[in-house]
Amino acid sequence: MDATTGLTMRWVRRSGLVVLLVGSAIAIAPSPAGANVTGGCAATGVILTTGKSYDAQKINFAKIPRVGDVKWKASVPVPATKRVAVGEVQVKFPWPIGDIEIGQWGKNGKRTGSNANDGTYHYDFPTLIAGIKVLVHGRDQEPSGVLCKGAVVVQIEGTSPLAWASVALTIFMVMNLSLTIRARKAH
Amino acid sequence: MKHDTQFRGRPGLAAIAGLFVGLFAGLDLVFFGVMQLDNIALTVLPILGVFLGVGLAMWAPFGRKRVVAANKSVV
Numbered sequence: 001m002d003a004t005t006g007l008t009m010r011w012v013r014r015s016g017l018v019v020l021l022v023g024s025a026i027a028i029a030p031s032p033a034g035a036n037v038t039g040g041c042a043a044t045g046v047i048l049t050t051g052k053s054y055d056a057q058k059i060n061f062a063k064i065p066r067v068g069d070v071k072w073k074a075s076v077p078v079p080a081t082k083r084v085a086v087g088e089v090q091v092k093f094p095w096p097i098g099d100i101e102i103g104q105w106g107k108n109g110k111r112t113g114s115n116a117n118d119g120t121y122h123y124d125f126p127t128l129i130a131g132i133k134v135l136v137h138g139r140d141q142e143p144s145g146v147l148c149k150g151a152v153v154v155q156i157e158g159t160s161p162l163a164w165a166s167v168a169l170t171i172f173m174v175m176n177l178s179l180t181i182r183a184r185k186a187h
Numbered sequence: 188m189k190h191d192t193q194f195r196g197r198p199g200l201a202a203i204a205g206l207f208v209g210l211f212a213g214l215d216l217v218f219f220g221v222m223q224l225d226n227i228a229l230t231v232l233p234i235l236g237v238f239l240g241v242g243l244a245m246w247a248p249f250g251r252k253r254v255v256a257a258n259k260s261v262v
Contacts, residue, residue, distance in 0.1 A: 092225035133223040155220055163218030170211040177204035177240060180197045181247035 036060060040077035041140060041148035045070045048120070056150055063155045067124045075116035078142050082113045087140035087148075102136075130158035198244035205240025209233035 036057050037043060043056035048069040054062050076085070086106035090099040106112070137151035209232035216222045217229060 094225055094227055094229040096230070131220045132217055133220050135223055135225045153223060160218050163215070166211050166214040166218050170208065170215055173204055173207040173211055177201060177208055177243070180200040180204050180240070181243045 037148060037150035039140075039146055039148035041075065041146075041150070043072070043074040043150070045072040056152065059152065061153045061155070063157060066127065066130055066156050066158055069120055069122045071118075071120045073116070073118040076140060076142060076146065076148060078115050078144055078146055080113060080115040082111050083143050084109060084111050085140060085142050087138060089136060089138035092135040092137065099137075103138075125156050127158065128160050128162055130156045130160045131163060132156070132160065198241050201240035201244035201247075202237045203240070205236035205238070205243075206233045207236070208239070209236025212236070 036059070041056075044053065046053045047064060048071060049065060050068070084106050088101050088104040088107070090101050092099055133153050133155045135151060135153050137149070139150075140146075140148045213229045213232040217224055217226070222228055
């Protein structure tokens with residue numbers, strides 16, 4: 001190998017390293033924070049076990065207990081007339097999965113006559129998803145033209161047992177990688 | 188000196204290992220709440236892992252001088 005080829009190889013390796021580092025930095029950078037509710041709609045909730053309240057117009061991050069009861073209230077800025085209001089709530093996954101719908105209303109043409117709702121909801125999330133920050137977003141489209149959109153990052157308190165399994169597998173795979181790049185025996 | 192420009196590691200295996208290193212590193216960051224579930228890094232890190240694996244395989248073997256020296260001493 002002559003000096004020019006050696007220099008080229010070194011340049012290629014250094015450039016590759018720079019691309020890896022910059023790519024990692026960009027990729028790990030946090031996603032933009034979810035916007036508050038827009039369009040004049042309102043939604044609030046109080047977790048009864050902790051007494052902590054959440055206002056969708058003020059927050060974009062909520063850390064909640066894994067199990068609890070939430071007393072919620074929501075409203076849209078339109079008259080309480082019979083109409084078809086269409087909306088959905090989705091969870092965002094990374095590309096190429098994208099958005100997954102977890103709830104919807106009005107898509108079957110069912111009409112509603114109210115402009116506000118409230119209730120108490122009991123929830124019990126599995127331990128496996130504890131600690132994961134999930135972007136939940138939704139929208140409500142009224143026939144009068146009112147469009148409400150909102151997003152919030154939800155994190156369930158605690159750590160998933162899968163986290164420790166993932167760490168163990170990461171260590172195992174790093175060891176595996178180091179074995180694949182070690183020097184071979186001379187022939 | 189002909190062999191200096193060839194892979195001395197195992198680029199295929201290193202690429203697969205790098206893929207899983209990136210995948211599980213991304214999952215670690217998600218499970219510990221360092222980054223959000225929708226972060227594109229979850230897709231990018233396994234791809235970077237493949238490049239890292241192939242890159243390290245290109246660079247390999249580490250400690251080549253000792254192997255070459257040992258080989259020469261046998262000859």
